[in-house]
Amino acid sequence: MQKLEHIGIAVKDLAVSIPLFEKLLNSPCNKTELVASEYVNTAFFQSGGSKIELLESSAPDGVIAKFIEKKGEGIHHIAFEVADIEAEMKRLKGEGFILLNETPKPGADNKLVCFLHPKNTNGVLIELCMEKK
Amino acid sequence: MQKLEHIGIAVKDLAVSIPLFEKLLNSPCNKTELVASEYVNTAFFQSGGSKIELLESSAPDGVIAKFIEKKGEGIHHIAFEVADIEAEMKRLKGEGFILLNETPKPGADNKLVCFLHPKNTNGVLIELCMEKK
Numbered sequence: 001m002q003k004l005e006h007i008g009i010a011v012k013d014l015a016v017s018i019p020l021f022e023k024l025l026n027s028p029c030n031k032t033e034l035v036a037s038e039y040v041n042t043a044f045f046q047s048g049g050s051k052i053e054l055l056e057s058s059a060p061d062g063v064i065a066k067f068i069e070k071k072g073e074g075i076h077h078i079a080f081e082v083a084d085i086e087a088e089m090k091r092l093k094g095e096g097f098i099l100l101n102e103t104p105k106p107g108a109d110n111k112l113v114c115f116l117h118p119k120n121t122n123g124v125l126i127e128l129c130m131e132k133k
Numbered sequence: 134m135q136k137l138e139h140i141g142i143a144v145k146d147l148a149v150s151i152p153l154f155e156k157l158l159n160s161p162c163n164k165t166e167l168v169a170s171e172y173v174n175t176a177f178f179q180s181g182g183s184k185i186e187l188l189e190s191s192a193p194d195g196v197i198a199k200f201i202e203k204k205g206e207g208i209h210h211i212a213f214e215v216a217d218i219e220a221e222m223k224r225l226k227g228e229g230f231i232l233l234n235e236t237p238k239p240g241a242d243n244k245l246v247c248f249l250h251p252k253n254t255n256g257v258l259i260e261l262c263m264e265k266k
Contacts, residue, residue: 001157001158001159001160001180002181003180003181003182003183004137004140004180004181004183004185005181007137007140007211009255009257010255011255017255020253020254020255021255023228023229023230024134024225024228024230024249024254024259025134025213026134026224027134047134047136047137047213048135048136048137048138048182048183048214049136049181049182049183050136050137050181050182050183052137054255072256073255073256073257074251074255074256074257075208075211075256075257078140078208080158080180081181091159092157095156095157096156097156097157116157118207120153121153121157122142122143122144122150122153122154122187122206122207123205123206123207123208124142124206124207124208126157
């Protein structure tokens with residue numbers, strides 16, 4: 001794992017939460033992007049070498065809508081940048097971690113991503129991400 | 134806010150979670166520290182320009198023990214480095230955020246810290262931190 005790339009935060013409404021995080025961080029949102037395959041609207045803020053990613057469900061039964069229904073708004077996942085996602089997935093599987101997708105899938109921000117099951121990571125949903133070539 | 138300084142993760146037992154995160158991150162824990170005033174044992178991992186901070190309660194009724202009792206292990210807070218903590222506390226209070234401590238208090242890792250109430254931050258417990266001079 002090369003670095004903490006971003007923290008994903010589940011929010012009900014980007015129209016409320018983007019200005020809120022602009023006030024909090026005292027810096028502007030620098031990108032919004034719909035990831036249709038995951039049913040999320042995302043908004044990014046740069047914070048040093050890492051990013052804050054706000055996640056709003058784009059469908060009533062999307063994964064973020066379900067998360068908020070169960071746990072309320074809050075941190076959804078943390079993501080680490082990796083140099084070679086397939087090699088890292090293999091390494092982590094070998095260490096006993098559970099991959100939630102067996103092949104890398106497209107995420108926001110021009111990334112390939114893989115999630116690890118939180119039951120083996122102290123309750124933290126971990127994303128591996130790698131810039132698409 | 135200058136950068137995402139660390140993510141704090143509540144764990145039951147550092148003796149279990151330190152080796153787990155060493156495997157996950159593929160890098161060693163580089164510091165442990167007891168913060169007696171907050172009833173927490175901490176363990177730090179570097180990840181790019183940010184850190185992962187594991188938090189274990191050092192008392193049965195400490196804030197981390199209570200958090201785990203209520204919500205289970207998982208992400209407890211995220212911390213942003215600030216250049217002038219008192220100025221930033223004043224700015225955020227003026228923006229309507231609620232400070233959980235009205236004056237900066239000592240935290241782990243040679244920092245002065247202040248927490249913001251999660252009810253105004255999309256359910257995310259936010260820490261401001263500044264290196265002690």
